[in-house]
Structures are given as C-alpha cells and as structure tokens.
Amino acid sequence: MKTKFIYSLVIFAMLFIACKKEKTTVERIHQSIEAPIAKKVAKELRAHGDTRIDNYFWMRLSDKQKNAETPDAQTQDVLDYLNAENEYQKAAMKHTEQLQEKLYDEIVGRIKKDDSSVPYNDNGYSYYTRYEKGMDYALYCRKKLEDNAEEEIMLNGPKMAEGLSYFGIGGRSVSPNNELLAYGIDTVSRRRYTIYFKNLKTGELLSDKLENTNGSAAWANDNKTVFYTSKDSVTLRANKIYKHVLGTDQSQDELVFNEENDTFSTFVYRSRSDKFIIIGSYQTLSTEYRFLSADTPNGEWKIIQPRERDLEYGIAHFGDHFYIRTNMDATNFKLVKTPISATTKENWEDVIPHREDILLEDFTVFKNHLVLGERKEGLSTIRVMKWNGDNDHYIQFDDPAYLAYTATNPDFDTNVLRYSYTSLTTPSSTIDYNMETKEQTVLKEQEVLDPNFSKDNYISERLYATAKDGVKIPISLVYKKGTKKSADTPLLLYSYGSYGNSTEPYFSSTRLSLLDRGFIYAIAHIRGGQEMGRHWYEDGKLLKKKNTFTDFIDCGEYLVNKGFTSPEHTYAMGGSAGGLLMGAVLNMKPELWNGVVAAVPFVDVVSTMMDETIPLTTFEFDEWGNPKNKEYYDYMKSYSPYDNVEAKEYSNILITTGYWDSQVQYWEPAKWIAKLRDLKTDDNLLIMDCDMETGHGGASGRFARYKRTALSYAFMLDLEGIKE
Incomplete structure (x- = not known):
C-alpha cells in the first residue's frame, strides 16, 4: 500500500513537472529574442541635499521636438x-x-454595430447618436419634436474622421434658436481642441475657428456670442475664458x-436653466464660481463665493436661488x-444637512422634485423627494454591487427622472x-450579441x-457559474485609487472574454477613491x-488566503494613477502577482511633480504634495x-502608453521599462506597447481601442497557458 502511494506521488510529481515545464516554455519564448537596451546618460537631479541619478532623462522630448518636420538627434x-520596444x-x-x-473578434462581436443612444428632448428637438454598421465613429443627430x-445629421463622424489616425469630438452645444x-475637434490626442461652428439650416461651416481650447463653448441668448476656455500652450492648463462674437x-x-493661480484650472458653461453663463475655477481643495445673465453677454460677472482654502462647492440654478x-x-x-441676490456663504441655508455616514455626490433639480446622488456603505444610491x-424615498436595487446614476435630464418641468x-x-x-x-x-x-450570454450565468459578490x-476594504467580484475557487484559479484584481474617483462595479461585455475562460474579476475599493x-x-x-x-x-492577499486563487495565478491591472498603483505594488510585493498590466502609468512621481512646465503638475500639488517641500519630497x-x-525579481509586466499623451507623458513608462530591464534579476516577460499615434485614452475609434484590450488579455491568458 505504501509503495503504491509513493509510486502515485512520483507519477503526480512527473506530471506536475511536465505541465510546469510546458507552461514555462510558453512563458520563456521571449528569452530567445534580444530585448532593447536603452543607452544610459547619467543626469544628476538635486533637491533638499539629495541627489538622484536618472540615466534615462534624455528620453524626454518637448512638444516642439515632437512636432518638428525633421527630427533632431535626440x-x-x-x-x-x-x-524598438514596440x-x-x-x-x-x-x-x-x-x-x-x-479575442478582438469576440469583443467587437458582442457590440451592436448599428447601435443608437436613447434620445433626450431639449428645446423642441430630440437628440441622439447612432452608429452605422462597420463605422468606428458616430453620427450626431436630432429630430424636431x-x-x-x-432626421438631421449634425455631425457625420465617419466622414469627418476620414484619413486621420486620430479623431476626437469634444463638446457640442446648439445655439438657443436651434x-x-x-x-470641438482634436486630431492629435493632446486634448487641445479647435472649436468650429456649423449652420444647421444650411449645413455650411462658418469661417469662425477657435484654436487651443478645451473643446466646449457656452452660448449667450443672442445666438451670436459664445464663451470658451483657452489652454496654456506649454502646460495645457485651462487658464483663460474668452468671449467670441461670430463673424470676428x-x-x-x-x-x-484669467486664472492666474497656476494651481487652479477654469471652465465655462451654460446653466441647465438657460438663465446664466457660469465660470468655474477649481483645484483639489478649493472652488470658485461667477455668473452672468445669458441675456447680457457684455454685462458684469458676479462671484458667488470667493475662493477659500478647503472650501469646495458646486452650483445649480432654480427659481430665485x-x-x-x-x-x-x-x-x-x-x-x-x-x-x-445674496450668494456668499453667510447666506447659505441648509436643504440637506451633513451626514456622517452618507456622501452627497450630486444633485438634480426639477420643478417639483429634488434628486440626490448619494453613496452609502460604498454603493451609489438615488434619492427622490418633493420640495x-x-x-x-430611495430607488431600490437588488445586486450586491452595482452603479446607479442620473442621466441626461434637461427638462425642469417633468415628474420623470432618467x-x-x-x-x-x-x-x-x-x-x-x-x-x-x-x-x-x-x-x-x-x-x-452573443447567443450564449445570459446575466444569470454569472455571480457577483x-x-x-x-x-x-484594521480598516475594512470592500471588494466587488464577478465570475461565471461553475468557476471553482482554488489555488489554480486565475484572478484579475483591478483598481484606481486616486483623486476621490470611485472604482465602480459596472458591467463590461469585454470582460466576458476573461470570465468565460475561468477568470475571476475583482475590484479593490481602496482608499484614495x-x-x-x-x-x-x-x-x-x-x-x-x-x-x-x-x-x-x-485585498490581493485576502483573496489568496480565502482560497479564490494563489500568487501563481493572480494578476493586477490599473491605468494612469492606477498605473502608479501598479508600479508601487510591483516594488512592494512583486511575488504576489504572476502578471501586471500597467496602462499609461504615472510612475516618475518626483521628477514630474518637481517640473511645473509639465501638464497637470501645479494643479495636483494638493493630491500628491509639492516636492519643493522636503517632507513631501521624501x-x-x-x-x-x-x-x-x-535589483530583484519582478512579475511578468505589460506596460502601455501613447506618444502624444498629455496627462502622463510617454517618457515616464519608457524610462521605467528601461530601468526595470536594467536592474531586474528575473527572466520574466517585460514588454511595452507604445501607440505612436495616440494619447492618454488610446485609439479614438470605437473598435480600434480593443486591439490593446486583446493584447492585455492575451498577455494574461498566455501566462495561464490558455491558448484559445
């Protein structure tokens, strides 16, 4: 009996080694390929008596260098x-x-090709977008009520995007007389839009063209004056509001x-009541609004409440208040x-008082009702009440993890909430x-569009x-029925965790390609959200x-300890500030992850926050700290x-970036991968996909973006030995 048991163990071990070797062979294909090695040019970066050596600082290019017709040597x-990395x-x-x-065919195959949005009514028209089969871009349409x-096609996205490697439509606003x-149009992916004007009666473009804007315009009631936001040409900070009269x-x-404080950005919009033009200035800890009657575009602006440190507010107009x-x-x-007539804070009267256990996230005003977007115990809620x-009462929802939010509601005088x-x-x-x-x-x-899909086939927890x-951290997760929770089960843990942006538990048809192959998908609702x-x-x-x-x-260790997965099958993913999260956890606990996907990752925190010419830097001192202060620097x-x-072992890593990224400059991930490859002591896969045509959001077409999703999924599935 004992001999038979030992023999069984030997056979099991041989099978295990064989399986392990086969999987390892798949993982090690890259070892036969010569990886690019970036040159080193040591640059000393000094602050507070501390010196950092950056061997890859040379990778940083200015916009002028990037836009030059003939590239210089650098x-x-x-x-x-x-x-070479690509x-x-x-x-x-x-x-x-x-x-x-x-994977790509699966993902786009689930998307309805001739889809359209639910129309909403505004000022005598019904507005909607729709896609035609095979088209990457939308048609923006309206009909009279x-x-x-x-149907009137206001903007023909597919036609406008012809011949462009990137095409993005920004804000769209119709004049009061319809x-x-x-x-706004961006063809570079730097989020610098040019605003155009179109005569919807004749279809002709006006000669007016407003460059270097945030893409949106607010109409005055005279149908010829608009207000718009201009950006600083170097930092891309939205810093000035201009008034433009058509024909000039x-x-x-x-x-x-002019927002002179470089830690603030500014914007302008037309109030939902159509009575006012509103200018807002904001930073992490403070906001300020001023208003002007939409009937008098040449009138005097009035401040609602002057800015104060640690005072945030947002406004809506209704009636006399x-x-x-x-x-x-x-x-x-x-x-x-x-x-x-009396807007400063000493005149403010409570409508919904503060509550310790409920976060007031937003509100929508109707003639007869007030609707509140609240968050309680980590979940979004919608509260409805008469004035x-x-x-x-609250609208009731049954799922253990969900997202509910008010949609487009331009009509004041209605009892129907969308x-x-x-x-x-x-x-x-x-x-x-x-x-x-x-x-x-x-x-x-x-x-x-999958005949085998049914929401009843999936379980959420x-x-x-x-x-x-000792703090309790919520985790939302989903998996397909029949998926076993075990040390061999692959699990992808995702999060963001910055700027107070909550990571929402929403449905993704894209995600089905992982769930249907046995993955568990989990969201860590970590602090920072x-x-x-x-x-x-x-x-x-x-x-x-x-x-x-x-x-x-x-959260990752909890899921491992509870038997959902094991470090050999745990994956992590995050983008932008979530890419910072990926970089940090890779340094702190690399052995917990078999693979990590870091999308457009903010990884060179000190150097970026030390340089006030880089977009977003000054605006974010209250998020990360100002490293000119030694405490924050350290x-x-x-x-x-x-x-x-x-110099240690890291996980398998996939990094993605965009050459024209205005939020996290391409050189951060480029420098990071170069340094990782130079110092890491393992043979794990380390690759980067740099899209040379796009910026922070990736490809602009509704299908093209899924090429990168397919790459990310294939990266993880391949590490699992899943070939189909």
Whole structure:
C-alpha cells in the first residue's frame, strides 16, 4: 500500500513537472529574442541635499521636438528606442497573435454595430447618436419634436474622421434658436481642441475657428456670442475664458477671466436653466464660481463665493436661488441654497444637512422634485423627494454591487427622472422613473450579441478585506457559474485609487472574454477613491498615499488566503494613477502577482511633480504634495515606482502608453521599462506597447481601442497557458 502511494506521488510529481515545464516554455519564448537596451546618460537631479541619478532623462522630448518636420538627434534616439520596444513586444507576443485576433473578434462581436443612444428632448428637438454598421465613429443627430420629423445629421463622424489616425469630438452645444452648432475637434490626442461652428439650416461651416481650447463653448441668448476656455500652450492648463462674437477673428476675442493661480484650472458653461453663463475655477481643495445673465453677454460677472482654502462647492440654478453642494462644515458634503441676490456663504441655508455616514455626490433639480446622488456603505444610491419633503424615498436595487446614476435630464418641468443602472452581471440600462408613481420604464438595455450570454450565468459578490491598520476594504467580484475557487484559479484584481474617483462595479461585455475562460474579476475599493465617504479619499492622498498601495496588496492577499486563487495565478491591472498603483505594488510585493498590466502609468512621481512646465503638475500639488517641500519630497521618493526599482525579481509586466499623451507623458513608462530591464534579476516577460499615434485614452475609434484590450488579455491568458 505504501509503495503504491509513493509510486502515485512520483507519477503526480512527473506530471506536475511536465505541465510546469510546458507552461514555462510558453512563458520563456521571449528569452530567445534580444530585448532593447536603452543607452544610459547619467543626469544628476538635486533637491533638499539629495541627489538622484536618472540615466534615462534624455528620453524626454518637448512638444516642439515632437512636432518638428525633421527630427533632431535626440528625437531620433527616442523614436528609435520606442520603436524598438514596440518591435520587441510584437516579437515576444507573436505566438499569441491568433489568440489576440480571436479575442478582438469576440469583443467587437458582442457590440451592436448599428447601435443608437436613447434620445433626450431639449428645446423642441430630440437628440441622439447612432452608429452605422462597420463605422468606428458616430453620427450626431436630432429630430424636431413633431410627427414624421426628418432626421438631421449634425455631425457625420465617419466622414469627418476620414484619413486621420486620430479623431476626437469634444463638446457640442446648439445655439438657443436651434440654428447653430459649436463643436470641438482634436486630431492629435493632446486634448487641445479647435472649436468650429456649423449652420444647421444650411449645413455650411462658418469661417469662425477657435484654436487651443478645451473643446466646449457656452452660448449667450443672442445666438451670436459664445464663451470658451483657452489652454496654456506649454502646460495645457485651462487658464483663460474668452468671449467670441461670430463673424470676428479669434485675435479680437475679449479676455473675460484669467486664472492666474497656476494651481487652479477654469471652465465655462451654460446653466441647465438657460438663465446664466457660469465660470468655474477649481483645484483639489478649493472652488470658485461667477455668473452672468445669458441675456447680457457684455454685462458684469458676479462671484458667488470667493475662493477659500478647503472650501469646495458646486452650483445649480432654480427659481430665485442657487442650490449649492458644499463641504463647508460638512466632510461628506451637504446641500444648501442661497438667493441669487445674496450668494456668499453667510447666506447659505441648509436643504440637506451633513451626514456622517452618507456622501452627497450630486444633485438634480426639477420643478417639483429634488434628486440626490448619494453613496452609502460604498454603493451609489438615488434619492427622490418633493420640495416639501413628501414622498422621500430611495430607488431600490437588488445586486450586491452595482452603479446607479442620473442621466441626461434637461427638462425642469417633468415628474420623470432618467437614470442609468448597471452591475457586474447586468448590462447597462437607461430607465425612465416616474417620481410620483415610482413606475419604471426600461428604455434600453445594452445588447450583448452573443447567443450564449445570459446575466444569470454569472455571480457577483461583495466581500471585505481587513487592511493592516484594521480598516475594512470592500471588494466587488464577478465570475461565471461553475468557476471553482482554488489555488489554480486565475484572478484579475483591478483598481484606481486616486483623486476621490470611485472604482465602480459596472458591467463590461469585454470582460466576458476573461470570465468565460475561468477568470475571476475583482475590484479593490481602496482608499484614495471615495467609495466609503470623503474620509476614504483623504486617507489615500498626500502623506497617506501609501494606504492606497497597502490596501490593494491586502485585498490581493485576502483573496489568496480565502482560497479564490494563489500568487501563481493572480494578476493586477490599473491605468494612469492606477498605473502608479501598479508600479508601487510591483516594488512592494512583486511575488504576489504572476502578471501586471500597467496602462499609461504615472510612475516618475518626483521628477514630474518637481517640473511645473509639465501638464497637470501645479494643479495636483494638493493630491500628491509639492516636492519643493522636503517632507513631501521624501515621502514621494519613498514610493515613486521609478525611483524605487531595485535589483530583484519582478512579475511578468505589460506596460502601455501613447506618444502624444498629455496627462502622463510617454517618457515616464519608457524610462521605467528601461530601468526595470536594467536592474531586474528575473527572466520574466517585460514588454511595452507604445501607440505612436495616440494619447492618454488610446485609439479614438470605437473598435480600434480593443486591439490593446486583446493584447492585455492575451498577455494574461498566455501566462495561464490558455491558448484559445
């Protein structure tokens, strides 16, 4: 009996080794390919008596260098290196090309090709977008609110995008008389839009053209004056508001507001009531608004409440009052109102007082009702009440993890609220809700073009991990029925964790390609987001930023300890500030992840925050800290992924970036991969995909973007030995 047992163990071990060897062979294909090695040019970076050596600082190019017709020597070196990394990535992943194609076909195959949005009504017209089969870009349309009205195509996206490697439409606003359309276009992917004007009656373009804007315009009621936001040409900070009169040159435009504080950005919009033009200025800890009657575009602007440190507020107009969401004496925000004639904070009167356990996220004002977007116990809720307080209730939802939010509601005088709902298992729905009768009408549910798809085939759960300091961290997860929770089960853990942006548990038809292959998908609702209230954000920024990283690690370890997976089958993914998260957890706990996908990652924290010419830097001092202060410098340096790369073993890593990225410059991930390859002691896969045509958001077409998704999924599936 004992001999038979030992023999069985030997056979099992041989089988295990054989399986392990086969999988290892798949993983090690890249070892036969020569990886690009970036040259080193040591640059000393000194601050506070500390010296950092950056061997790859040379990779940084200015916009002028990037836009030059003929590249200089430095530009050519950078282009050669980025192209070499792209070629290496393609060679290392070549054996997955069929899998990538299959994944791409699956993903786009689930998307309805001739889809259209649910129309919304505004000022006598019904507005909607629609796609035609095979088209990457939308048609922006409207119809008059009358029987047998003909469709008007305001913007023909497919035609406008012809011949362009990148095409993005920004804000779209129709003049009060319904005859003119202002719209923004970006063809570079730097989020610098040119605003054009179109006569909707004749179809002709006006000669007016407003360059270097944020893409949106606010109409005055005279149908000839617009207000727009201009950007600093170097930092791309939105810093000036101009007034433009149709028929004049942009050089003649009047500067109506200049945001001189370089930690603030500014914007302008038309109030939902159509009564006012509103200018807002904002930074992480402070906001300020001023208003002007839309009837008098040459009139005098009035400030609602002068800016103060740590005072945030947002406004909406209704009747004789402004309604204001504010954190004044309210960590989780409250709703107040103030007369239009007396708007400063001493006049603010509570409408919805502050609550310790509920975060007030937004509000929508109707003639008879007030609708509140609240967050309680980590989940979004929609609260409806009459102005006199009657019929105060919450819309009920059944999923353990979901997202519900108010949609487009331009009409004041209605009892019908339009909202959207989705969960990890439920496709997104657009719903009309009668606030009086509580009756609901589902106008549209996202179609998933897969005959085998049913939301009943998937299971969603809500769990809580315990962080090192005892705080409970929510985890939302989804998997297909029949998926076993075991040490051999692959699991992808995703999060963002910055700026107070909550990572929402929404449905993704794209994600089905992982779930149907046995993956568990989990979201870590870590500090730095705002899921559990404002304190959740405050405890994950500045000198508490490391909570974001340790929370993510604690969630990963919790899922391993609970038997959902094991480190050999755990994957992590995050983008932008979530890419910073990926870089940090790779340095802190590389052995916890078999693979990591870091998308457009913000990894060179100290150098970027030291350089005020880089877009977003000055605007974000209250998020990360100002490293000119030694305390913040030391703290940033202690977690900055690029500064903390060491000679040790790392996970398999896929990095993505865009050459024209205006939010996280391409050189951050490029420098990071060069330093990782130089110092890491393992033979794991390390690759980068740099899209030379796009920026932060990737490809602009609705299908092209999924090429990179297919690459990311193939990267993980290949590490699992899943070939189809």
